[in-house]
Amino acid sequence: MGLKELSEKISLDAKSMIKQINNEAEERIEAIRDKTSKEIERLRKENTEKLEKERLNTLEAARLEGKSLAREIVNKRENEILEASLRSIESSLGELKKQIPYKKLLDVLSLECIDKLGKDAKIYVNREDMPLLSKKINAIASDKKMTGGIFAVSADNKRVIDYSLESILVSLKDTISKKLIEHIEGK
Numbered sequence: 001m002g003l004k005e006l007s008e009k010i011s012l013d014a015k016s017m018i019k020q021i022n023n024e025a026e027e028r029i030e031a032i033r034d035k036t037s038k039e040i041e042r043l044r045k046e047n048t049e050k051l052e053k054e055r056l057n058t059l060e061a062a063r064l065e066g067k068s069l070a071r072e073i074v075n076k077r078e079n080e081i082l083e084a085s086l087r088s089i090e091s092s093l094g095e096l097k098k099q100i101p102y103k104k105l106l107d108v109l110s111l112e113c114i115d116k117l118g119k120d121a122k123i124y125v126n127r128e129d130m131p132l133l134s135k136k137i138n139a140i141a142s143d144k145k146m147t148g149g150i151f152a153v154s155a156d157n158k159r160v161i162d163y164s165l166e167s168i169l170v171s172l173k174d175t176i177s178k179k180l181i182e183h184i185e186g187k
Contacts (some may be wrong), residue, residue, distance in 0.1 A: 011114040014145050029051075081180065081184060088119070089176070090169065093148060093165050093169075104132075106129060107133065107134050110125075110134070110139065111137070113150055113161045115163060117159055117161060121153065121154050122151065122152065123140065123151075124141075124144070125141065125165075126147065146166070149166070149168060150165040
């Protein structure tokens with residue numbers, strides 16, 4: 001083997017090695033590309049899922065806040081209507097007192113108080129209501145501001161019955177409120 005042949009063999013071996021190195025490099029580059037592509041796809045998918053979760057959480061939070069705000073507005077309006085209705089009822093108490101059943105109501109309430117507290121019980125009524133009471137009932141004009149009704153105290157001052165129109169209205173307030181809200185909400 002001469003120099004020329006040896007040179008050609010080295011050249012062929014070098015070309016073969018270069019080709020083999022290039023092929024290996026291409027395979028490594030392709031493997032790196034595949035791995036990188038897969039990693040990029042995994043990260044993209046992961047971030048997309050995170051963003052979708054965040055979007056859904058944000059939408060749910062906004063929905064709940066909107067629902068809460070709407071309920072707050074409805075509650076405020078219901079309370080305004082309720083307060084206006086109760087004021088209307090209170091202002092109607094004067095009209096109630098002008099009706100004949102009111103006189104009977106005073107007599108019945110007075111007799112009930114006497115029955116429960118004793119014949120010596122002190123029966124208090126609004127000054128304007130004094131003439132409406134039966135003459136059999138020993139009533140005292142109240143110094144307290146009373147729209148109407150009866151306020152009674154036992155002779156020993158240990159027991160009290162409050163049938164004033166104000167206290168009756170207060171005791172009915174929850175029932176009236178429920179009925180009004182049901183009516184407002186269309187139930």
